[in-house]
Amino acid sequence: MITLAATTMIVIAEWTAPLFYRGHIDEMVQMFGITDIPAMRRQLSQGFTGAFGSALIVAGTVTLVVALIVSAFVSRQILRSVQRVSHASTRIAAGHYAERLPELGQDELGELTSSFNRMAEALEATETRRRELIGTVAHELRTPLTGMRGLTEGLLDGVFQIEDAGPDILREIRRLERLTQDLSLVTQAEARVIPVTLVPVSLAAQARTACAQFERPFVSKALTLTLEVAQDVQVSADPDRLTQVLVNLLSNALRHTHQGGVTVWVGRHGKAGRVEVRDTGEGIAPRDLPHVFERFYRADSSRARDATESVGAGVGLTVSQHLMEAMGGAIHVISTEGQGTSFSVSLPLVT
16 A cells, blocks of 8 residues: 555655646746747756656655555554453453453554553453352352251251241242342342332322331331331322332341331422331441342441341342333432431422
8 A cells, every 4th residue: 555655745746847847948948038949948847857757756755665564563552452462351351351351542542452451451350259149148148048958957866846946948039039039129220120110109298108018017116117208299100019129128228227217308409209218227327228129238247247137138128229220211220327317219290
């Protein structure tokens, strides 16, 4: 390509040059009063053409050499960058997700390496989450399976009677069922395949329906459950999914509140309808607050839970967040450790 460009430049210059200096030759002939005008014009034209052609050939040759050198240098740099990307891609494919490329500036190669590094970071984060998920699921499965194994061995050894061990075995089986349901639900939520049908909904009515399901559990723990309706508003939401979110928030508040109670506030906030679930519980530590919506996250992951405690696998808030986003709303949390937590859900008003 470089040789073709140089040859084209020389040919065009040789063909167009006489058109530019012909007038200057006529002026020189008349200035010096030459009588043999055609012969002198021919000699001057040949002299100019020869000199110009020689200079053009020298310039073209030098330009060609310089262009080849620069082209070889740039090609080598590009080839080296491509080889780096190829090598790094091979290592990432082999499982080395921490592989990164050095930044090369603000040009196209720099953009390529930046994009590659962002892709590698995303893959590394995905792999980390996958390992955490496998470890968490294995831990969740191990607890009920260990209990069932001990009870079954006790039955076989005659230590337990079926009347004594049967309810405990059934409880562990139900825990396994809840875990599989939670896994299926969070998978559907993260894949955004949970069906959502948006209709006008009374926010106060939805809050009353959710609170009605928790009247007895709150009374049994000697806690108060208060519903405050500052303003009833119509929002665009899926009634079943919104109830699911509110029930999950009330369940969390009940689990983590040991004195005082929970207040459910309904009203309008800006251009959205809002429900706030405020408890007087143990609160959330600042280091744990950014992770409350992550699947399977628990503030005290090292603490073994009571086998009789009816809790899920730690995906309720994850599912709630995805459901709120699917309905065009949002969910937020504010918490002070030792004083309580407030979860708020916001949904667009019906216009």
